[in-house]
Amino acid sequence: MQTLLRALFTPQVRSGAKPAVLFALAFAAVAAPLSLALRAAAPMPDLVVLSPKLAAYEAAPERYDTVFVGTSRTFYHIVPDEVERGAAEAGCTGWNVMNFGVFGLTGAEEDWLVERIVTAGEGHLQRIVIEDPLMNARDFADATTDRARFFSGPDSWQAQADNISSFPESLPKRLYRSGILGLGIGFDLSGVGRGAALAFPSGKPDEPFTFEMRQDGFEALGSLMTPDIAARRQEFEDHPERFEEMLARYGAPSSEDITARATYLAERLDALSARGLTAALYVSPDLAELDRTPRTGEAVRNLPGERIVMNFNRPDVHPDFFTPDLWFDFSHLGEAGARRLSFEAGRDFCARSTAESTSQEFSANAVR
């Protein structure tokens, strides 16, 4: 122990303290502005699913008037054709829907993406549906990926902090996620690799990630099998008893305070509405989140003000979605389930948005 203490406070360490501080200051003073300048000069990294979908949307924003933005539960659950069919049946004909689901979408990413979509779709976009995004990364390796780095820039700091602070989690977990975010920001601000990527372009550039937009952004889970997807499916098939166990979690008492999260989502919906869009919150069926997202959806609905909330993660209201044959794994529906859900989502969204506009017209007339 004495040796260890001596190791910490050797004369070498003591005499090196001042130069070390100066070194760190000089490093930070050069690295941060250099990194920011290089970040500004660097193109957006090529991100799986996100980049090709964004490119497709920005190339032809007139093709869509309705966009669903969210996680893999949007990506694998929202079939645009079925949404359009459902909406048409409810009286909303001529909708053109795009699925902008991106797996693992976090709060900062969703904010950024929504802004890009709304900006590009100005004049065309009428309706936007957002999903409750995921919490921030919890793995150290996640702090240094291209995607994490892109969303660790100063523009995303506020959104990152909002997502962490609003997510219903214990303080230690929030601190841990904040630590990883700090690591990611530090990594980004250090500038590591930025100059190299710009100064030494690849002799033979990698093929960009492509995505087949034939189904307007939807992909049936399992149509492309990866080891990870196969493992999730296998786990679902190997443990049928868990399905009922998870269902039992619905409605169970919870000590988690979801008020902050509901406010977080409501603020985003209100901001979109203020820009003249019909905005809605979509809460996807998700067995693994039955103890949380249904409550969040209802909490948003119960906040003062008018908001459209499509809460499908409620076995009591939508029992049809909660039969094992419709599910691919414990968090995602298979294609049949996705089609059924999408049709219902289209019908529900049309009904609610029509009701909302009628209500708004009524309120406006009443005021007048």
Add this chain to the structure above:
Amino acid sequence: MLFVEARFFLFFAVVFGLVWALRSNLWRKRVLTAASYVFYGAWDWRFLGLILMVTIVSYLVGNAATWPSEQTKKRKWALGIGIVFSLSVLGLFKYFNFFADSFVDFAGLMGLTPGHVTLNLVLPVGISFYTFQAISYMVDVHRGVIAAKRSFLDVAFYIAFFPQLVAGPIVRASDFIPQMDTARRWADVNVQACIALFLVGFFKKACVSDNIAPYVDLIFNDPSAYTASSVIAGVLLYGIQIYCDFSGYSDMAIACAGLLGYRFAANFNSPYLSPDIQVFWRRWHISLSSWLRDYLYIPLGGNRKGNMRRDVNLMTTMVLGGLWHGASFNFVIWGFLHGLALMVERTWSDLVAKRFKPMGAIGLILGMALTFYWVNLAWIFFRAPTLEESLAIARTYVTFSSEGTDVLPAIVWPFIIAIAALHAISYRFKLGEALGKLPATPFALATGALTAIALAFVPLGYRPFIYFQF
């Protein structure tokens, strides 16, 4: 664990703190030896036994040198067994398949079809370096250059000391062992010089070598697809890559050892500014070239037995030096080309150069250009995956013609020129040393700023040192 990885910095910080916190030299050596085994085990713990075995044999053979003088013959036998053992370890892991394949090919030419035996062996990292160090210890002890170490720990420490364990420099027993007898003093450590040297090495490896590696790979993987200028640029880039990679590693190894209180001799001295091949070999991988000189070329007779024998010794040394790098005819050709150049230079010197006045600066520049050209020609065989590829690239390099149409990014030529200028300026003004001599405050500020700039130019991804494969 690479010197440029974050986990190495953590590892080194712990070892550094522990070593300087300990007062006992014995405990410092124990900690450093244990840390070296951890360092090596981080690659593949299975080969720790191999280092241990080499160490045990070296220790026993070293102690055999203390046998009474009437047992001279036995001592020589012990040394012989020790050297054969070390070379056998090297031969088994590195050359068995090469010689087995070559034997089968040769037998095939003779019309014979012997059974083919191939061993599926993983090449232990750094095996060429630590076996040579072991030989250095045994030979130096038996030559009486240093006394045999009674302590097994000392021999283990010398062979395994982590800064030089996996890619050199090959540290002579006679240089290193005397340093371990007394406790290193912090007051003798030139911290700034070590940090400056580490930064220089880091820059060479991470900012230069690792950035150009993908271009070199492109050219050497498919030379026929590229224009002549791109192929030539690729060859020159490889010359830069291997120099920055290996000398960068050596700089960092020397700096790490220095921070722990141990001095290693320089392993490189601006070799591409050499006016001839002989000087090149005094400046390139100095620890290997001097090892080969002292333990092979001179024992073979050196230049003491006439010009013909000198040339044979030179060629033998260079070809074996080529084979030291790996089991391939390409390395043999690489060594042959250097041996040939040395022989031609000596003959030129004997027959022509002595009769004329030196050409001064023009001669120097011409010599440097010719040497650089020849060294890069030899690098083609060092780097290309097969003999056929080597010959194809060499043809383009010599004739400046290629049927390919692909080109490397435009940045490569200005980059080559910039690196050449930096190399010359650094040699002329000793930039690294000048940085190390700054007063403490400017030094801290300058290194902080330079590190930030360097980090921005470190490409992401794992790229091991080229010399790890040797």
